[in-house]
Each structure stands twice: as C-alpha cells, then as structure tokens.
Amino acid sequence: MVEFAGYDMPVQYDSVIAESKAVREGAGMFDVSHMARLIFKGERVLEFLEHITTNDVSKLVDGQGQYSILPNFEGGAVDDIIVYRLEATKFAMVVNASNHAKDVAWMKAQNTFGVEITDETELTSMIAVQGPRAVDLLAEHSDAFDQFNSAVAFGIVEAAIEGIPVFAARSGYTGEDGYELIVNNEHAVALWDTLVDLGVKPCGLGARDVLRVEAGLPLYGHELGDDMSPIAAGLGWVVSKTKAFIGLEHYNAARANGTATKLQGVRLSSKRLIAPGMKVFVDGEEVGEVSSGVFSPLLDCGIAFVFIDSAIALGTPCEIEVRGKMEPGTVVSKRFYKRA
C-alpha cells in the first residue's frame, strides 16, 4: 500500500504484469474512489463550464461526457477532467484526487455565474471496470443490456448491476473499453465483491500506470501541470477552436507557433525501468527528459513518455540515461497501444 493524495492505495493486489494482462485480455477493475466527483447546477452552468474548460461543452447532449482541461490564465492546466451533461442545467465533473482541493477553490473563484457547486466525493465510490470482456460482462449482469452495449464513448448508463444501482460512464484510463461505475458508499463493497465473483481481476496503481502509458494517456503532475502547455502534451484535440475560455490566447499562440518541446514516446531495446527525470539523448546531445516510464508487459520492454525537442521526428534513434548507462531506444508515437 502507498499513500496517494491522502488515500491508502494498493500498488498491486497480485502482480503488476498479471493485472495488466487481465485488463488487456479479459476484465480488470480499479478502485478509483479517490477521484473527486462534483455536481454543478444553475441556469448559467453551460456558460460557466464553457468559460472554465477547453473542450466544447455545448456539443454534449444529456447523458454524455467529454474529456477536457481546466485551463489557467497562463496557458497551463489546473487539471485534466471529465465533464458530463446530466440535464441542461445540471452537469457532473470527475477530477484528479491530487488536485481535488485546488480545483474546487479555483472553480469557486471563477464562478461569477451563480452556479451551485457541490462535492459528492465522500458520498460515493468509484470502480473502473476495463478490458475486452468488461462491457459484455456488465451488460449481462445488469438490467440494461442494450444500454451498456450501445452507449457512446463517455456515455452514461444509469442501471443496476446484480441489483446494485450504479451511474456508469463508458470511459477509463487503460486504452480498453469499459465503464467507470459510481456507486453509493453503502453498496460499494457489495459491488466490488460481486465483480470479483464475476471474474473481474482487482488491479492496483502499478497496473494502472502501465496501462495508461501503453495507451498514451497523460497523468497530471507528469505530462500536465500548472506551468506546462497541454498543447505540448498533444492534447490539442480537447481544446476548442471556436469558443472563448480562460487563457485562450496562450493556447492559440502555442498552436500557431508550436512549442519548444513535445510529448513523444520512446521504446527501449531493453527491459530497463525508466523513471521520470531521466535524460534523453539524440546523437549524443541532450534533447529532453522522461515524464513517465514503465515496463510494458505488452511490448516486453521499457517504454516512456518524453518531452523532447519538437523538431525530432518519429523513428529517430535515441538513448535514455538509465542509472548511469545509456540505453538505446527509438522515438515513437506515444500511443504504444491502440485497441483493434
């Protein structure tokens, strides 16, 4: 167990490799109750969310969500988040545990729109069920077979799993299909036990990190931060080109002029464990550093996210200095894994 954002979190239940494989091949689950869940209500809630997030909230219909960023005034990110439209005047948001208090304070400070913000984190728990078997399995054991199968990405299904009411969103952090289930605390343990009985493998933070790096997904504090441009991290696809929002001019400038460094992947030739802060070299010259690194069971080698000179092309041979030794690798797309 390790301490994470004030929660005791398991790094692994069984083994990081076994857990990662379960999610790639069948179904695994993560207790992500530490992530914060907020509700926004008010006549001007849409206007407020358009102002404080980068993605087009107006594109959402009831029961849909989207990945987005809370921008700051300097072109950095307060957090990366998911916004869900429940009704025209009621939205939900899931934010990182590590930024929970910061986000709430930030949003309250920007709230000149009379929006009511309530924090439901302590009332509910959250379990992410992920893997090629996840959707079928939840559908088969729910009272909403068709809805579970037909929901769009980030779509919401409100249903019961073996009689337990859940608010399910078709999203996750592994590159696999699946749902994130929000459940009232009184039913959380029963839901977890039910899923264990259905053969869903409990997975810890170790596997979560491996799976998200393989899938090319950023982690706040590593690939995103208050003084880092999400454009450099490759998140331009969640930044609207048609609406106004906090810090817009910085995002436009980053898009127009490019950024000095850019987030790329590196695939090592060996099985070394790469850690944040390690230096990256091309032709003997330092070109950037590692933001995240894991051993990939899928690729059977070390893989990393690196912020390197934007001029460096994919396919360029490089080296990472791993505990005093130069390990050869190749600059590749940060999406190491893309499901079929």
Added chain:
Amino acid sequence: MANVPADLKYTKSHEWVRVDGNLATIGITDHAQSELGDIVFVDLPAVGAEISQGNSFGTVESVKTAADVYAPISGKVVAANAGLGSASELMNSDPYGDGYMVTIEMSDASQLDGLLDAAAYSALL
C-alpha cells in the same frame, strides 16, 4: 508468509547466502522479491570481479522500482547467473534456486558469523 529456508544465512537488507566449502551463492530473499514485484532487469557483476561486504554489487529493477543488492560477504565472482538476462522472473518464481544472482569464492569466511540465521531473519519480517 515469506519462505525462509533454514539452511541459509541472511542479511537485514534481504540477501541470502548458501555456503558450499569456500564458495558462497548469493541471491535476494522471497520476501525481497515479493516486495519488489515482477522483476524485469538484473545487472550482475562480471565473473572475476571482486565484491565487497556491504557494498552494492548489482541492481534489480522491477515493474515498481530499482533496488541495489548489497554483498553479504566479500569475495571474487566465479559465476554470475546468465539465465537472468532473458528470464529475470526466475528471481520471483525461484529466489533460492534458479533465481540466484552470483557465486563467489569467499575471501574471509569469518564474515559469515556476522550474518543472520533463518530464525533471526524471520523475526525481522
């Protein structure tokens, strides 16, 4: 519960030693491999290298962390487990057997007296 064979000597830093005449085989304990998680890379000294008690002689990298391995006793490396290069998971599955790290020729067998026996090591876990 971690497996702690009765016939080995141990260190507080979770290495084990198996003595055979003037030779000593060294590895990391079952408890250590369990704490590290899946081991993916092992850096071993070359045959002929001298290792010295209390100093790091190798590195083990797991999916979770990188850890130095310290020499329980001093001596000259006569065998390094080449099998770990392609199958480092042997340190997880068979830490006291095929997952050993090195065999050394001891330079001072009296150093063994300062190591822990199985009961004393178990008491630390």
